[in-house]
Amino acid sequence: MGDRLRPRSPAQGAGRFVGAAAIVCAAALAGCGDGGPRDTAGPTGPADAPATRAGAAASASPSPESSGAAPALAGPVGAGQADLDPPGFDQTSIAPQDKPRPARTPDVVYVPTPQPVVDAMLEMAEVGPDDVLYDLGSGDGRIPITAAKRWGTRGVGVEIHPLRIREASLAAHRAGVADRVTFIEADLFEIDLSSATVITLYLLPDLNLRLRPRLLRLAPGTRIVTHNYHMGDWVPQRQQVIGDSVIYYWTVPERIPPHLR
Numbered sequence: 001m002g003d004r005l006r007p008r009s010p011a012q013g014a015g016r017f018v019g020a021a022a023i024v025c026a027a028a029l030a031g032c033g034d035g036g037p038r039d040t041a042g043p044t045g046p047a048d049a050p051a052t053r054a055g056a057a058a059s060a061s062p063s064p065e066s067s068g069a070a071p072a073l074a075g076p077v078g079a080g081q082a083d084l085d086p087p088g089f090d091q092t093s094i095a096p097q098d099k100p101r102p103a104r105t106p107d108v109v110y111v112p113t114p115q116p117v118v119d120a121m122l123e124m125a126e127v128g129p130d131d132v133l134y135d136l137g138s139g140d141g142r143i144p145i146t147a148a149k150r151w152g153t154r155g156v157g158v159e160i161h162p163l164r165i166r167e168a169s170l171a172a173h174r175a176g177v178a179d180r181v182t183f184i185e186a187d188l189f190e191i192d193l194s195s196a197t198v199i200t201l202y203l204l205p206d207l208n209l210r211l212r213p214r215l216l217r218l219a220p221g222t223r224i225v226t227h228n229y230h231m232g233d234w235v236p237q238r239q240q241v242i243g244d245s246v247i248y249y250w251t252v253p254e255r256i257p258p259h260l261r
């Protein structure tokens, strides 16, 4: 499993990181740890990130499919695999080749944003009932689900891993917001974002930069909030440290400045 796939900051303790990453990697990702370039490239956190992200690795729940057990995911909206299976079903009996796999290797592994950071991101974006929030790489769906539950926001989670989609859909039902939140199994780089008024990201610096040209073409005023990683020389309008995390905020400008074109 390579650090390349995991969101983190440069100052993060490598030992803790690798240990948690190995747990997630063990079965969460098809092709994970296949020795390709992604697995050997080093992490590239933002040079000016003022805080570490040790909490992400430390608090990352092993994915249900990685442990064979049935852990509840961290946070109020999480759901364990056992919640999805019939009573008495032994999920450890499922052969690895029979578990749902993403259509391609995800660009970053699943690490949930801690709930206080989710809350702060949504407060920073000042989400409301008229917004349409897209979380790109939505994991267990906690960001759009929290926005729908607390602020009545409509949300779309875009996620490449089918198990995350299952968990998120179930969590949305449990939270009573299934009518306001949709989860789409898709590649975040291929999805139409034109209806978004708010975009949330917890990816990696280079993925943010790959997305940046598309984000800059969205309607002026569209708000973008990221967990931990910024957008290169697109200077954030706000930022906030929460524990071991940093969140950043931009709005799409009326005119794209020359240096961002």
Ligand SMILES: C[S@@+](CC[C@H](N)C(=O)[O-])C[C@H]1O[C@@H](n2cnc3c(N)ncnc32)[C@H](O)[C@@H]1O
Binding pocket: 007, 105, 106, 107, 108, 109, 110, 111, 112, 113, 135, 136, 137, 138, 139, 140, 141, 142, 143, 158, 159, 160, 161, 164, 186, 187, 188, 189, 201, 202, 203, 227
């Ligand atoms: C670090 S997790 C963030 C989860 C969630 N947004 C949160 O903050 O709690 C990144 C998620 O992106 C998903 N992902 C990775 N590459 C993707 C891609 N190309 N398209 C859609 N989802 C992707 C992973 O499966 C993972 O669930």
